[in-house]
Amino acid sequence: MTTSASARPGLWSIRGPISRNTFWTLAAIGLLTPVLLWWGIALSGWVEKVFMPSPAAVWDRTLIWFDEDNLVGDAIISTYRVSAGWAMSAAIALPIGLLIGTFRPVQALLEPLTDFVRYMPAVAFIPLVMLWIGIDEGSKIAIIFIGTFFQMVLMVAEDVRRVPTPQIEAAQTMGATRAEVIRLVLLPSAKPALLDTLRITLGWAWTYLVVAELVAANSGLGYAILKAQRFLQTDKIFAGIILIGAIGLVSDQLFRFLHRKAFPWLHFK
């Protein structure tokens, strides 16, 4: 008996297989459709330019921004603010999350508190941050930090808790001390999940950029968007948003690449 072609599960079978070609074709359709729609609407003239500029106008504005308004500088300062806030957050969240995920008393002490604080909107901290830190670089980084830190702590704790108990207990019955279990089992075991958490929270950090640059900034992508709004430069708002998305996409792909390189055993087929 030979397997007939129809025995292959169809495209719509649950968690069914998909060929590389089909995947990338669909991905291209998914990415291009909104752009084409946008283009179509802008060309049709149904919507006024000030509400929806055409892709060509956005592209032109991006070039002008690049040539005359220091786009690269804006991108760099924003990347710096986001990275700094996120890195500071990681530097503190990783050890604290590790402790929460490892020791129950620390969990009891800190997790409910963190859970509570993370529901407070980062925007609402702006007046406090300005009062406490002032209006220089530090305050922008602080807003990003507040936006990411509490979520990050909880995610790190969960990553550590997800380490399978038998991995820990096997080490203990081989004579591992508490410190050795943390260093030789918990950390290496949680590492891939931790890298994913860092990747996801970096994305969130970017979403706080505009909020952070509300605070007396005079440079940055978020600031440029805010200023463009004041002058009704809709095309620049579009350009800024798309740029932030593009930078996020690139950093996300970098993290995924790093994941494949650092944890090859998770990517065997």
Next chain:
Amino acid sequence: MAALQVSAAPRIQVRGLGKVFDGETRVVALDAVDLDVADNEFVTLVGASGCGKSTLLRIIGGLEYHTSGEIVAAGRPVRGPGADRAMVFQHYSLYPWLNVVENIRFSRQLAINREHLTSSDVEVAMGRADALLDLMGLRSMARAYPTQLSGGMQQRVAIARALMGRPEILLMDEPFGALDAQTREVMHDLIRHVFKLERATIVFVTHDVEEAIYLGQRVVLMAPRPGRIDTIYDVPLPAQRHQDMKLDRAFLDLKKAVVERIRETSGMKTDFELLDKLSRAASST
């Protein structure tokens, strides 16, 4: 006579051991358990699900604490886990970031194995890891990662890793429970072989009666609610086991006795009667 008693002192002594889980509902997982396991003995624990097999094993391993009674293992009262009592789990215990040989050598990184280390010790250890690779038939997979191995191969690695530090006692909690029947038979002969070569004392938990008899010198049958030891059977098989023995009269008789006793103690007998009654009622209408 006294000297003889010392040399024959049990590797594991359990006296009046009790364990109560005081959660939302109070569970008496173990009640007044007495058990001696001799040096270089292979004991298997069977019984219905929830009768406390894992709890007893974990208390011996120091991974769970008892709430009454006493327990002495490898000559010391049990106070937490230690390298003298290695444990093999059903799954998820291998380190996926380490390859096979690195998993097996894991315990070499630990401080207890690094203190007073001489270069000849290191050589011996390397030789031992090599020997375990051969013993477990893992030579060709030494550089593979656990995710690339079948379930049976993963368990071979877990056993080799547990043996690496030459534990006095090897504790196994349904280590072959997730394997298919054919792989399991191979593992049975392998673990008997390991037992003979390594001269370890083995306590092996299973819910498979055939496995319990084929592997053990004694089969300890436990009963639930409260968890306790019900009967201890001596296995009438020679030290050198062979798959054909599973069809021997003596083997089958013991299997029948154990299976029936498990049914009685687990309350399944009444279920069968109930089923019977229901089917008769259904056919009479």
